[in-house]
Amino acid sequence: MVEMELLLNREYANIRKAVLCVGSGYQPWRLKELVEHTRLDTLILTGNLSEKQAKKMMEPLEIFARAGKLRLPSVFKFCPIDAVECPEGEFALLCEALDETGDILPLFGLKPAYFFGKIVEGGLSAFYLWEQLRTFSKHVQIVTTRPESEEQVLDWEKDPENDIELSVIFPMYNVAKYLDQCIRSVTAWKADYIEFLFVNDGSPDNSREIVLEYAKNDPRIKLLDKPNGGCASARQWGLDRAKGRYVGFIDPDDYVEESMYRKLLRAAMVGSYDISYGGYYEYYENNGQIRAVDDVLGWPYNLGVTDPAKIQELITFCRVAIWRGIYKMSMLKQSKIHFYTEIRRFDDLPFKIETFAAARSVIAVNEPLYYYRLARPGQDMAADDERLYVHFPIFAHLNESVAGKKDPHVTDYLQMAKIQTHRFAVEKIQPQYLKEYVRQAREDLATTGEFRRTCGLAKEMLGKRSALLYRGIMKNNMALIKWLKRKA
Amino acid sequence: MYSEKPFLTVVVPVYNVEKYLAECLDSLINQTVMDHKVIVVNDGSKDSSGEIAKDYANKHPELIRYVEQVNKGLGAARNTGMALVDTEYVTFLDSDDWWDCMFVEKVKQEFARHEENPDIAFTLPWIFNDATRRTEEWHDKYQMELLFYPNGGDENSPSAVTNIREKHGMNLYSLEASSCRRIYRMSFLKKIGFSFAEGVKWEDVRPHFHAIHNAKSCIGIRSTGFFYRINTGGQITSGGGVSRLDIIPVFRETLQMAVDEGWDTEEIGYIIKMFWSFTLWSIEMTNEEYILPLLTGVHEFIKTIPEKYIRLFTRKHTPYFLRDMVIIKVLQSPFYTVLKDYRVRAKGIGFFRRVKQALKINRIIDKIRRRRHG
Numbered sequence: 133m134v135e136m137e138l139l140l141n142r143e144y145a146n147i148r149k150a151v152l153c154v155g156s157g158y159q160p161w162r163l164k165e166l167v168e169h170t171r172l173d174t175l176i177l178t179g180n181l182s183e184k185q186a187k188k189m190m191e192p193l194e195i196f197a198r199a200g201k202l203r204l205p206s207v208f209k210f211c212p213i214d215a216v217e218c219p220e221g222e223f224a225l226l227c228e229a230l231d232e233t234g235d236i237l238p239l240f241g242l243k244p245a246y247f248f249g250k251i252v253e254g255g256l257s258a259f260y261l262w263e264q265l266r267t268f269s270k271h272v273q274i275v276t277t278r279p280e281s282e283e284q285v286l287d288w289e290k291d292p293e294n295d296i297e298l299s300v301i302f303p304m305y306n307v308a309k310y311l312d313q314c315i316r317s318v319t320a321w322k323a324d325y326i327e328f329l330f331v332n333d334g335s336p337d338n339s340r341e342i343v344l345e346y347a348k349n350d351p352r353i354k355l356l357d358k359p360n361g362g363c364a365s366a367r368q369w370g371l372d373r374a375k376g377r378y379v380g381f382i383d384p385d386d387y388v389e390e391s392m393y394r395k396l397l398r399a400a401m402v403g404s405y406d407i408s409y410g411g412y413y414e415y416y417e418n419n420g421q422i423r424a425v426d427d428v429l430g431w432p433y434n435l436g437v438t439d440p441a442k443i444q445e446l447i448t449f450c451r452v453a454i455w456r457g458i459y460k461m462s463m464l465k466q467s468k469i470h471f472y473t474e475i476r477r478f479d480d481l482p483f484k485i486e487t488f489a490a491a492r493s494v495i496a497v498n499e500p501l502y503y504y505r506l507a508r509p510g511q512d513m514a515a516d517d518e519r520l521y522v523h524f525p526i527f528a529h530l531n532e533s534v535a536g537k538k539d540p541h542v543t544d545y546l547q548m549a550k551i552q553t554h555r556f557a558v559e560k561i562q563p564q565y566l567k568e569y570v571r572q573a574r575e576d577l578a579t580t581g582e583f584r585r586t587c588g589l590a591k592e593m594l595g596k597r598s599a600l601l602y603r604g605i606m607k608n609n610m611a612l613i614k615w616l617k618r619k620a
Numbered sequence: 621m622y623s624e625k626p627f628l629t630v631v632v633p634v635y636n637v638e639k640y641l642a643e644c645l646d647s648l649i650n651q652t653v654m655d656h657k658v659i660v661v662n663d664g665s666k667d668s669s670g671e672i673a674k675d676y677a678n679k680h681p682e683l684i685r686y687v688e689q690v691n692k693g694l695g696a697a698r699n700t701g702m703a704l705v706d707t708e709y710v711t712f713l714d715s716d717d718w719w720d721c722m723f724v725e726k727v728k729q730e731f732a733r734h735e736e737n738p739d740i741a742f743t744l745p746w747i748f749n750d751a752t753r754r755t756e757e758w759h760d761k762y763q764m765e766l767l768f769y770p771n772g773g774d775e776n777s778p779s780a781v782t783n784i785r786e787k788h789g790m791n792l793y794s795l796e797a798s799s800c801r802r803i804y805r806m807s808f809l810k811k812i813g814f815s816f817a818e819g820v821k822w823e824d825v826r827p828h829f830h831a832i833h834n835a836k837s838c839i840g841i842r843s844t845g846f847f848y849r850i851n852t853g854g855q856i857t858s859g860g861g862v863s864r865l866d867i868i869p870v871f872r873e874t875l876q877m878a879v880d881e882g883w884d885t886e887e888i889g890y891i892i893k894m895f896w897s898f899t900l901w902s903i904e905m906t907n908e909e910y911i912l913p914l915l916t917g918v919h920e921f922i923k924t925i926p927e928k929y930i931r932l933f934t935r936k937h938t939p940y941f942l943r944d945m946v947i948i949k950v951l952q953s954p955f956y957t958v959l960k961d962y963r964v965r966a967k968g969i970g971f972f973r974r975v976k977q978a979l980k981i982n983r984i985i986d987k988i989r990r991r992r993h994g
Contacts, residue, residue, distance in 0.1 A: 135755055138746070138847075144721035145650040169843075171652050171722070201776065273753075287753040404753045438752055492751035492851055538907035540962055585961070 135275050135285070136226055137169040139248050143271070147246055149174040149223035151216060153239055155231035156185055160192045162228065167193060167204060174207040174223070178216050180235050186210035218242045227251070236261070243268040253278045258286040259398040266290070266325070276402060281435050284403035297325040298397050298458060299376035302384045303366030304332050308339040310385040310505070315346050318382065319353070320390035326397075328353045330384075331370045334360030339384070364471040364479035371470070380458040385505050386415075392501035396458045399495045403436050406491040409450075409457030411500035418507045424500045427451050433496035440541075446488045447545035448552065448593060454480035456502045459487055466490075472529050475522060477515070482526050482533075485549055489534050489542050518565055520557045524572050527553075535580050547581040548593050551602050558601065558613060559620040570613060573605050628656040628709045628724065628803065631701030633694055634673055635663040640716040640849065645676045647718035649683065653725040658684040659701045664691030669715070695816035695823030698799070702809070708737070711803045716849050726844035727803065733778040739835040741803040742768070742795060745845035750852045758845070760795050767791055768840030779839040784832060784887070792838060793890035797828040800846055804831065817870060821863040822898070826874045829891060833883065862910055864902045868917040871895045875925070888929050893937040896944065903959065911960045919956045922948065942981075943972045 140147055150172050152163075158179070167175065177186055190210065196202035211217055216239065225244035227236045233255035247269050251258060258274035265272050266288070274286045300318065304311075318328065330343045332355060340355065347353040358369050367381055378400055380393065392410065400408035414423045428450050437443060463469075467490035471479050488494070527550055535543045554573045561569055577586070583606055591599035597616060604612035630648060634641060648658050660673045670688065677686035689700055698712055713719065720726075723743075731737065744764060747756040758764075767788065768779040782789050804814070812834045816823045832838070871891070878888050899918055906914050922930075930948060938944045946968075950956055958964055976982060 138720070138755055141721040142647070142718075144652070145646065169722070282752075283754060285753040404751065406751065438749075538909045540908050540911075543908065585963075589963070 134165075134250070135273070136228065136248050136250065137166055139273055140170045140172070140224065140226075143224075143246065144171065146222065147224045148172055149219040149221065151176045151178060151219070151223060151225050151239065151242070151244070153213070153225065153227045153230065153236050154179040154181070154189075155229045155235065156181055157231070158189060158229040160189045163189055164193055164196065164202070167208075168202060172205045174219050175205040176207070176216060176219065177210045178213050178239070180213060180231055181210075183210065183212075213238060216242065222246070224248060233261070237264070240264050245270050247272045247274070249273075250275045250277065252276070257398060258284075258402045262286055262288060262401065263323075266295075274402075278435075284436065286402045287404055288401070294375050295325055296327050296375040296377075297401075298378045298380065298393060299327050299329055299370075299374035299461075300380045300382055300393065301367055301370030301374060302328065302330045302382050303363045303370065304330055304339050304343070304384050305335045305360070305363070305366070306337050306339070307335075307384045308337040308342055310387075311339055311342045313387045314382065314384045315343070315353075317387040317390055318393070319346070319350055321394050323394070324352070326352060326393065327374070327376065329356055329370045329374060330354065331356045331358060331366040333358060333362070333366040333369075361473060362476045364475055365473040367479065368471040368473055371464070374461070377461055378458045379461050379464070381455050383455055386455065387503050387505075389501040389503075393458070395497050395499075395501065399436075399497050400458055400460070403493070403495060405436060405493045405495045406460045406463045407457055407487060407494045408497065409494075410497035410502065412453060412456045412502035412504050413500045415503045415505050416507045417505055422503070425451065425504075429496045429498045433494065434498040436493065436495035438493045440492075443488055443491055443494050444541050444545050446494065447485050447542065448548040450484065450488065452478075452481050452484050453502075453504070454483050455504075463487070463490060463492075472526070475525055475529075477519065477522055478526060481523075481553065482530055485530055485534055485546060489537070489546075516560050516562050518568075520561050520565070520569065521572065523553055523557060524576055527576050531579055543580055544589060547577070547586055548590065550577060550580070551586075551590055551594060551598050554605065555598055555601050559617055566613070566617075567610070570605055570608070570610070574608065577602065577605060626655050626657050626707055628711065628727065629659060629705045629707045630656060630719075631659050631661065631698055631705070631710065631712050632715050633661045633663050633697030633701065633712075634665055634669050634715045635691070635694070635697070636665050636667050636669060637715045638665075638667045638669045638672060641669050641672050644713065644715050644718045645673070645684070647721065648713075649676075649680060650721055651719070651724045652722050653728060654683070655728060656683075656724050657707060659704055660684060660686050661697040661701045662686065662688045663693070663697040664689060693819055693823070695820070696818040698816045698823070699818065702815075705806055708806055709741075709803050710806055710809070712799045713846055714800055716852070717800065717846050719846050720844045723844050723846070727841055730779065730839065730841045730843075734781065734839060736781075736837065737805060738781065738837040738839045739805050739808040740831060740838045742838065742840045743801050743803065743845035744840070744842045745798075745801050745848050748847045748849050750849055752851075755847075758796070758801075758848075761842075763791065764795060764840055765842060767795075769842065779841065781837045781839055783835055783838055790886060790890060792832045793829065793887065794893065797822075797824040797894065798848075799824045799827060800848075802831075808835065817873065820866040820870055822866055822870045825870045825894070825898075826877065829874055829887075830877065833878075833881075833887065861907070864906045864910060865914055865917060867895070867898050867902055868914075868921050871898070872921060885929065885932060889932045889937055892925065892929055892933040896933065896938070900947075903965070904962070912957065915951070915956055915959055919951050922951050940972075942976075942985075943969065946972070 152175060177190065193202060193204060197204045222245040224246035225239055227249035230236060230251065233251045247265050251274060253276050258276050261274055262272050270290045272288045276284045330353065332340050343353060343355050347355060356369060356373060358366065371379060378397060396408045396410060411427055411429050412425055414425055428446060432442065469486045469490060472482060530546060534546050557569060587599055587603060590602050600612060601616050604616065632644065660677065662670045662673055674686055677684040687700065702710060742764060744761060745758050747758060749756060767782065770780060784790055784792055812830065814827060814831060817826055874891055878891055902914060934941045934945045950959060
């Protein structure tokens with residue numbers, strides 16, 4: 133039995149009528165299986181077939197039925213694809229072994245309430261079919277078979293109260309200068325099942341007016357006002373009010389590839405992934421340079437992973453960039469992932485670690501889709517003083533939420549992520565703050581791992597330099613740390 | 621629509637599953653053939669599952685019976701339900717899983733093909749992966765087909781009738797221990813005094829061996845089954861908690877039962893086999909907090925198992941006898957705590973693989989095995 137029969141059986145109370153669209157390669161034994169394993173009242177066979185081909189498929193079943201070995205549906209016949217008699221009431225449209233996925237499109241005119249199908253990767257995507265079906269279908273399930281890889285399932289049920297699939301949240305503070313470019317690039321995709329939530333974090337400039345101006349022509353744009361509280365609180369404000377099944381975040385001073393969210397949503401929905409993420413460009417504002425960033429995007433992540441070990445690796449090895457992905461809302465809710473609103477910066481670091489620790493499946497889109505604006509005055513990345521101490525409250529939260537789960541693998545990856553973060557900070561921080569930073573880092577690192585074990589692990593996963601830095605921090609060897617800082 | 625005297629009762633223990641319960645009960649109501657009863661045992665749920673179940677019971681009074689108890693655990697809830705069964709057959713279903721809509725029909729069809737009613741019927745479930753939405757095959761599908769359909773055949777060919785005394789019948793022990801995939805004859809269960817272990821997890825294990833040891837006739841039904849939902853929560857929350865420690869008392873009890881009743885050594889080998897696969901899997905899944913207690917428990921338990929059973933197991937039941945023998949030796953020794961680190965375990969296994977490759981030991985092992993099994 134394959135998914136189609138199982139699904140028909142699952143919806144047995146609702147579906148008794150079906151139209152089956154097949155290609156010329158459809159095998160009679162598959163048809164027999166379908167009839168044998170389900171209890172349909174009406175089954176209409178159609179597709180790019182001649183009368184003769186269809187007869188060849190149906191004849192063996194009729195012989196079985198005459199011998200009393202099979203119970204046929206009470207209506208069981210063939211209709212040519214351009215003259216399908218639409219069954220009365222709700223029915224399911226099924227498709228299998230199509231010659232071209234596009235062959236099914238004329239039948240969407242019948243407005244089936246259910247659509248279950250199996251298609252091959254390479255033609256029209258399951259996402260495209262879903263886009264055509266979503267207005268009138270209640271339940272769509274499309275299995276995409278892929279060469280040399282596991283099948284992916286798009287499984288979508290209509291929510292009668294809410295038709296938003298994706299919410300994009302913009303935490304907004306003093307970004308009027310860049311807002312035009314950002315809004316134009318994001319709204320270029322005209323799908324009506326997304327919403328753009330601009331959270332105005334008490335911004336003193338005229339960004340509010342700019343958004344309202346755009347909102348006049350685009351009902352998908354919504355403005356939310358809140359008192360100033362920092363980026364994390366603005367993201368949380370938006371997250372609490374987002375309706376989408378997936379949620380994404382953008383910094384409004386950046387801009388995106390016009391197809392970004394379509395690509396991410398397509399990757400996520402075809403396969404029901406918890407997280408889908410893409411690559412990004414670094415855009416240097418001072419000299420206009422654009423550079424694609426190296427990251428973990430290739431095999432096996434571009435094919436989608438469900439292996440926890442592979443997903444947990446991302447905790448350490450994936451770059452911190454909340455805005456290049458979309459996240460399944462139900463996962464965030466179930467794992468109670470939220471932003472730590474009292475922390476004023478680097479709020480995407482805990483978010484990354486918590487989401488990858490909770491995700492059951494992840495897929496990467498292997499191309500850069502987002503333009504990350506750098507070398508802008510007042511940006512987080514520019515901090516090189518005591519503002520870097522913010523890492524410690526962040527890791528205190530993570531010790532509780534991630535290491536508190538007591539999974540040894542996740543704890544180890546968290547420890548590696550800590551070492552990486554501290555390395556980044558130590559290399560950057562001004563000398564007068566170094567001593568205090570190292571002291572706090574030592575306390576922090578001691579909570580999640582034993583010294584000798586972590587040394588070995590760090591050497592294996594992050595390389596010699598990071599292992600040395602860890603040793604330096606733990607043994608309070610300032611000479612070693614300063615040497616590493618010079619070498620950076 | 622409903623039959624006067626149904627032949628099958630399904631016991632559904634319910635505990636905090638409001639999200640999935642409706643789907644489960646819907647699948648029991650919407651069967652193509654209605655010849656069954658449902659007993660829902662609410663095991664002191666703290667969420668709205670109780671109300672949902674009561675609602676269904678009020679709507680379908682002739683089908684669903686609702687009982688309540690204070691929270692005692694899955695095994696106890698199943699025992700409570702089992703005590704109320706008045707039909708010839710009984711089966712179980714966990715409340716986050718659901719039945720195929722032709723379950724009753726296919727089961728009746730298969731039973732009609734046999735003159736005598738079997739003691740146990742094994743169905744073939746599917747796995748539903750909640751994260752990927754894929755439906756996967758049940759773990760022991762091929763083993764089951766070898767056991768019950770040795771000649772292949774199509775959907776309509778009848779299953780072989782077997783028990784542990786038949787040729788290859790011992791393989792019944794290595795089927796999944798899950799109770800939900802079996803249909804038991806009530807009179808048979810009463811005769812052998814069958815009950816689930818209460819207050820521990822893995823309540824299926826002892827009943828699995830107990831029932832199969834005593835069953836005179838077992839059949840397989842490969843055309844239908846229930847859907848087993850996996851991967852529902854965040855992977856780290858569903859990981860190993862304190863319940864993993866229960867494998868020790870559960871297997872100790874099982875082994876005790878087998879030794880007391882004077883089972884074949886052969887049969888005890890199968891108990892050790894299942895214990896070993898549970899142990900390896902639990903050690904990998906258990907979190908930092910409980911790994912040491914688990915290892916200590918295994919260490920103490922494994923020391924009490926007579927050497928002859930362990931030898932039987934390593935010789936006959938494992939394809940990796942070198943690896944397993946070394947792990948058992950380590951677990952028996954006072955140095956068993958080194959296994960608490962997953963990196964040590966992974967490195968150890970990698971070491972064996974390299975040694976094997978270097979010595980081309982595989983060929984030698986194959987040779988020994990071929991000679992031993994003729």
